[in-house]
Amino acid sequence: MPEHRGHRLGLALKVATHAALREQAPGLRALATWNSHVNPWMIAINEQLGYRVAFRELGLQGRPDLG
Numbered sequence: 001m002p003e004h005r006g007h008r009l010g011l012a013l014k015v016a017t018h019a020a021l022r023e024q025a026p027g028l029r030a031l032a033t034w035n036s037h038v039n040p041w042m043i044a045i046n047e048q049l050g051y052r053v054a055f056r057e058l059g060l061q062g063r064p065d066l067g
């Protein structure tokens with residue numbers, strides 16, 4: 001929804017979910033998150049929160065001939 005961009009809503013939502021996790025899972029020590037490599041906005045948010053690249057995944061999509 002382009003008209004709602006630019007208000008850091010993505011970061012706010014993620015900060016809120018992290019705060020909820022801290023309450024609900026106080027023993028949590030690490031989190032993994034995923035995003036597309038062609039989504040620089042979400043990558044920037046994750047980097048601001050301290051996430052670092054741990055691995056890269058290649059997903060393949062196709063139309064197998066099911067006969």
Ligand SMILES: CC(C)(COP(=O)(O)OP(=O)(O)OC[C@H]1O[C@@H](n2cnc3c(N)ncnc32)[C@H](O)[C@@H]1OP(=O)(O)O)[C@@H](O)C(=O)NCCC(=O)NCCS
Pocket residue numbers: 001004005006007008009010011034035036039041042
């Ligand atoms: C992730 C998302 C919510 C971040 O948007 P946001 O919270 O508005 O981001 P910011 O406020 O930090 O915006 C920073 C700048 O990037 C721009 N921007 C953010 N997302 C954008 C997008 N998908 N396409 C183009 N520009 C975008 C904003 O307009 C803003 O521009 P400005 O500096 O000229 O004002 C938004 O990109 C989005 O809804 N994406 C689609 C869903 C998605 O990617 N979900 C995550 C899947 S892992």
